Amino acid sequence: MFVTVMENKQRLFMLSLSRWIRTPVGSRLCRFASHLHRPSPTTSDTKNARIMRILGKRVQERTQLSSQLSEEMSSAADISRLKQLKESEPLQAAWDEWIRIRELLEETNALLEDSDEAMRALAVEEHQSLNKSLTELVETTVPALLIPPSTTSHLSAMLELKSGVGGSESSLFLANLLRMYLRLANVRRWQASVVSQNENDGGGIKDAIVEVKGEGAYDALRWESGVHRVQRVPATEASGRVHTSTVAAIVLPLMEETGTTEELFNMDDVKVEVMRSRGAGGQHVNKTESAVRLTHVPTGITVSMQDERSQHQNRRRAFTVLRSRLMDQKIMREIAERRATRQNLVRTADRSEKIRTYNYAQERVTDHRIGLTLKNLSSVLEGDGLEDFIGALQKDHAETVLEDMLSDA
Amino acid sequence: MASKLFATLAASLGPAQASLEFKWMIQQSPKLQHLTDMVTRRSRGEPLQYILGESLVLSKSPNLLTSIPGSQPFGPLNLLTRPPVLIPRPETEHWVIKLADRLSASSAQPKSLLDLGTGSGCIPLLLCHLLPQGSLRAHGVDISTHALQLATDNATLCAIPPESTSKNTFTVSLGNFLSPSFPDDAKINLPYDIITSNPPYIPWDEYLQLPRSVTAYEDPKALFGGPTGLDFYHAIARLVRRKHFLRPGAIVALEVGHGQAQAVERIMRLDAHMRDTEIWSDPWGKERTVLAHL
Ligand SMILES: C[S@@+](CC[C@H](N)C(=O)[O-])C[C@H]1O[C@@H](n2cnc3c(N)ncnc32)[C@H](O)[C@@H]1O
Numbered sequence: 001m002f003v004t005v006m007e008n009k010q011r012l013f014m015l016s017l018s019r020w021i022r023t024p025v026g027s028r029l030c031r032f033a034s035h036l037h038r039p040s041p042t043t044s045d046t047k048n049a050r051i052m053r054i055l056g057k058r059v060q061e062r063t064q065l066s067s068q069l070s071e072e073m074s075s076a077a078d079i080s081r082l083k084q085l086k087e088s089e090p091l092q093a094a095w096d097e098w099i100r101i102r103e104l105l106e107e108t109n110a111l112l113e114d115s116d117e118a119m120r121a122l123a124v125e126e127h128q129s130l131n132k133s134l135t136e137l138v139e140t141t142v143p144a145l146l147i148p149p150s151t152t153s154h155l156s157a158m159l160e161l162k163s164g165v166g167g168s169e170s171s172l173f174l175a176n177l178l179r180m181y182l183r184l185a186n187v188r189r190w191q192a193s194v195v196s197q198n199e200n201d202g203g204g205i206k207d208a209i210v211e212v213k214g215e216g217a218y219d220a221l222r223w224e225s226g227v228h229r230v231q232r233v234p235a236t237e238a239s240g241r242v243h244t245s246t247v248a249a250i251v252l253p254l255m256e257e258t259g260t261t262e263e264l265f266n267m268d269d270v271k272v273e274v275m276r277s278r279g280a281g282g283q284h285v286n287k288t289e290s291a292v293r294l295t296h297v298p299t300g301i302t303v304s305m306q307d308e309r310s311q312h313q314n315r316r317r318a319f320t321v322l323r324s325r326l327m328d329q330k331i332m333r334e335i336a337e338r339r340a341t342r343q344n345l346v347r348t349a350d351r352s353e354k355i356r357t358y359n360y361a362q363e364r365v366t367d368h369r370i371g372l373t374l375k376n377l378s379s380v381l382e383g384d385g386l387e388d389f390i391g392a393l394q395k396d397h398a399e400t401v402l403e404d405m406l407s408d409a
Numbered sequence: 410m411a412s413k414l415f416a417t418l419a420a421s422l423g424p425a426q427a428s429l430e431f432k433w434m435i436q437q438s439p440k441l442q443h444l445t446d447m448v449t450r451r452s453r454g455e456p457l458q459y460i461l462g463e464s465l466v467l468s469k470s471p472n473l474l475t476s477i478p479g480s481q482p483f484g485p486l487n488l489l490t491r492p493p494v495l496i497p498r499p500e501t502e503h504w505v506i507k508l509a510d511r512l513s514a515s516s517a518q519p520k521s522l523l524d525l526g527t528g529s530g531c532i533p534l535l536l537c538h539l540l541p542q543g544s545l546r547a548h549g550v551d552i553s554t555h556a557l558q559l560a561t562d563n564a565t566l567c568a569i570p571p572e573s574t575s576k577n578t579f580t581v582s583l584g585n586f587l588s589p590s591f592p593d594d595a596k597i598n599l600p601y602d603i604i605t606s607n608p609p610y611i612p613w614d615e616y617l618q619l620p621r622s623v624t625a626y627e628d629p630k631a632l633f634g635g636p637t638g639l640d641f642y643h644a645i646a647r648l649v650r651r652k653h654f655l656r657p658g659a660i661v662a663l664e665v666g667h668g669q670a671q672a673v674e675r676i677m678r679l680d681a682h683m684r685d686t687e688i689w690s691d692p693w694g695k696e697r698t699v700l701a702h703l
Contacts, residue, residue: 272692273692274692277693278693280666280695281500281697282500282501282610282666282667282691282695282697283610283623283631283666284611284619285498285623286456286498286620286623286626288426288429288430288457308482309461309481309482310481310499311502311692312484312502312506
C-alpha cells in the first residue's frame with residue numbers, strides 16, 4: 001500500500017519533469033507571459049533580479065518585433081527584423097530556460113513538504129540541482145548574452161613602451177616586457193613587429209613601439225595600459241639592494257591607412273618636419289636622412305619616426321601612430337562622455353596609474369586593479385601567466401559593463 | 410665584438426647615425442662576418458645604399474657580398490642600387506610623389522612620359538606604380554649603359570612591363586640629350602605629355618667640395634652639370650621648344666640644385682616658351698623642383 005503511493009507520487013514527479021522538458025517554446029512563453037514584467041520574487045539577490053528584468057525587457061521587445069513582421073515577410077524592414085530576431089534567439093532560449101527551471105522549482109517546492117520521507121529526500125536533491133542550474137543561468141549565461149559585443153574586437157593594437165623612473169634598470173625591464181608581449185603575440189598567432197626602438201646606452205631599451213596585428217589584439221592588450229613596476233636587484237647592483245623602477249605602457253588601436261578613418265584629422269592640421277639638415281641636399285648628398293616628425297596642431301600630439309630607411313616609410317609609420325593616438329583619444333572621450341551621462345563609477349583609464357607590480361624576489365606578480373596575484377613570475381614573463389591576467393581583466397571589464405547596464409535598468 | 414664594430418662605425422658617422430645604420434645592418438644579416446664586411450665598407454665611405462640590399466641575406470657565400478646590388482626604398486618601391494649609378498635621393502622621392510598626385514587628377518587618356526637621364530629609373534617607375542594602371546607609357550633615356558641595365562632590372566623587380574595594353578609601361582634606350590642629333594638617334598616616340606628630369610646639376614666649384622661618399626662611388630657624369638650647373642637645363646629648353654616635341658597641355662618637371670630654381674624657371678619661361686611655372690620646395694625647405702606647362 002505504502003509502496004504504491006510513493007510510486008505514484010514519483011511517477012507524477014517524473015511526468016511533470018518530462019512534460020516541461022518537451023513543451024514547445026511558444027506555448028511556454030504564452031503561458032508564462034505574465035512573468036514578463038515581474039522581477040523574480042524568489043531570489044533576494046537584487047542584482048540577479050535586475051539581470052532578469054533586463055532580459056525580460058529584451059524578450060518583450062523581441063515579441064513585439066515578431067508581431068511587426070508582415071504576412072509576406074519580404075520587405076526590407078522585415079529582413080532587418082528577421083535578422084534581429086535571429087540574433088536575439090539565444091536571449092529567448094535563456095528566458096525560456098529560466099521559466100522552465102522556475103516552474104520546476106515551484107513544483108518541487110510542493111514536494112518538499114511531502115509526508116513521505118523518501119519523496120522529500122528526492123525533492124531536496126532535485127531542488128538543489130535546479131537551484132544550481134538557475135544560478136548558473138542568471139549569473140553566467142544571461143550576463144554573457146546581455147553584454148553588447150565589443151565594437152573594437154576587430155582592431156589590431158599598437159603598443160608603446162616607455163621607460164620611467166629607475167634609469168638603466170627601467171630600460172632593462174622594458175626589454176623584459178617587450179619580450180613578454182612578443183611571446184604572447186606569438187602564442188596568440190598575432191603578427192607583431194617592432195616598428196621603432198631606441199636602445200639605452202647603458203643597456204636595455206629606452207622606448208619601443210610594436211604593431212600587433214590580429215583579431216582581438218586590441219581588446220586583449222588594452223588593459224596593459226598603465227605603469228608597470230618592477231622590484232628586483234638590478235644585475236648591475238653590487239650591494240644586492242632591491243630597486244623599484246617603472247615602465248609605462250600605452251596600448252592604442254592600430255589605425256592603418258584604410259581611407260575610412262579620414263575624419264580623424266585634417267591634413268592641413270598636420271605639420272610635417274624633417275629632422276636634420278641636409279646641407280645643399282639633392283645630388284650633393286647621399287647620406288641616408290629619413291627621420292620625420294609630425295605635429296598635429298589642434299591636439300599638440302607629436303610623433304617622431306626614424307627607424308625606416310626612407311622618408312616615405314617613416315612618414316607612413318608616423319601617420320599610423322598619429323592616427324592610432326587620435327583614435328585612442330576618441331575612444332577615451334567616448335568613455336568619459338558615457339561616464340558623465342551615467343553618473344556612475346567606471347574604472348578609470350588613467351595611464352599614470354600603477355597597474356601591476358613584478359616582484360622578482362618573491363617570484364610574484366600582482367595586478368592592483370583586480371587585486372590578483374600570480375605566484376609565478378617567470379610564467380607571466382613567458383606569456384602564459386600574462387594570459388591569466390588578460391582573461392581576468394577582460395572578465396572584470398565585462399562585469400563593469402554589466403554593472404553599468406544594471407544601474408540603468 | 411659587435412660593440413667594437415659599432416665603435417668603428419660611430420667613429421666615422423657619429424653615434425646617432427651609426428646606431429641607426431648598425432641596426433639596419435643587423436636586420437640585413439646578424440652574422441658577424443657580414444657585419445664586419447658591411448661596417449668596413451661603410452667606414453671607408455661607401456654609401457649605405459650600395460651596401461644594404463634585400464638580396465644580400467639570400468647570399469650564402471660572403472665572397473659574393475660586393476657583387477650583390479644594394480637597395481634603397483623609394484616611395485613604396487624598393488629599388489636596386491649599383492655603383493656607379495646615382496642613388497635615388499629623398500628629395501626626388503618627395504617631388505615625384507607630389508607630381509603623381511598632380512597627374513592622377515587628370516588621367517582620362519593614357520599619357521606618354523619621357524625621363525631624361527633616367528639613372529636607376531626611379532622617377533618613371535614610381536610614377537608607373539602610383540598612377541592608375543593603363544594611364545602611363547613611360548620611357549627613359551640615359552647615356553650610361555650601367556644606368557640602362559639597372560633601370561631595366563628595377564622595372565622587372567617592380568613588375569612594370571615594357572609593353573602592355575592594361576598596365577603602365579616603362580622602356581629605356583641609350584641616348585645623349587646634349588647632342589644635336591637627339592632625339593632622332595634615341596628611338597623615342599614624339600610627342601610627349603610629360604617630361605621629367607633630374608639632370609646632372611652640380612657646378613664645377615661645388616663638384617670639388619663634394620663628400621667622398623659621392624665622388625668616389627657615384628658617376629661624375631650623373632652629377633656634373635657644366636661650369637654653372639645649368640648646361641642640361643639649356644639643352645632641355647632647346648628640346649622642348651621644338652615643334653611636335655610636346656603635346657598641347659604638356660607638363661615639364663625638373664629637379665634643380667640648391668639656389669638654381671629661379672634661374673631654371675627663367676630658362677623654362679624665356680628659352681623654352683613655357684608658362685605657369687611653379688617652384689616646389691623639398692622637405693628640408695630648399696627650392697627643389699621647377700614645374701612648367703605648355
Ligand atoms: C642625377 S642623375 C639622375 C638619375 C635618376 N633620374 C635619379 O633621379 O636618381 C643624372 C643621370 O643623367 C645621365 N646623363 C648624364 N648626361 C647625360 C646625357 N648627356 N644624356 C643622357 N643622359 C645623361 C646620367 O648617366 C645619370 O644617370
